[in-house]
Amino acid sequence: MPVPSADFKRALKQLSEKEKETLLLRAARRDAELYDTLCFELLPDVDAATVYEQASDQIHELFAVGATGRLLNRSLTKALSKTVKEVARARRITKDKRLEIDLNLYALRHIFENYTGQFESPYAGFYTATARLAARTTQLVRKNLHEDLWIEYKADLDDFLQQLHARSKSRSLKFELPRELELPD
Secondary structure, eight states, rough: OOOOOHHHHHHHHHHHHHHHHHHHHHHHHHHHHHHHHHHHHHTTTTOOHHHHHHHHHHHHHHHHSOOOSSSSHHHHHHHHHHHHHHHHHHHHHHHOHHHEEEEEEEEHHHHHHHGGGGGGGGGGGGHHHHHHHHHHHHHHHHSSSSSGGGHHEEEHHHHHHHHHHGGGGGGGOOOOOOOOOOOOO
16 A cells, blocks of 8 residues: 655645545545445444444355355355455454454354354365464454453354364364463463
């Protein structure tokens, strides 16, 4: 992403209010994420809960529509990849790291409620992607949240990690999958 130069900032300050408005509206029409960010920043009825709801609906839709066909494992892997991108988009819009964790947990709950049978597929792509998401979510909780909040996420994360470790594919992962979310002493 380019860093605005001093000349650019000066030129922007010299624009009239109407020219700034026109420029901003043109940019928002071209970039959906910029539009969503501006809505979040400017509109009082668009808050983190609204962004969470929109993103969770999108995640649900990705799995409902995208996870079909003869090669279900591949479809699920693609849906999960798009889900990770949707979660990152929601985080960029709100700058809320807890929202990212909550959306990751929403996706993991959806996977474990509906698609665990695909973990036994001869293709490891979906299992590996799910394990990466669980490991990343565990890492995000430890890194970005205060220790007092970890307990809220421990039960869900420990359950997901335990189910992933119960599969034979857990031994062939090329990264370390934690066994549980370790609480501080």
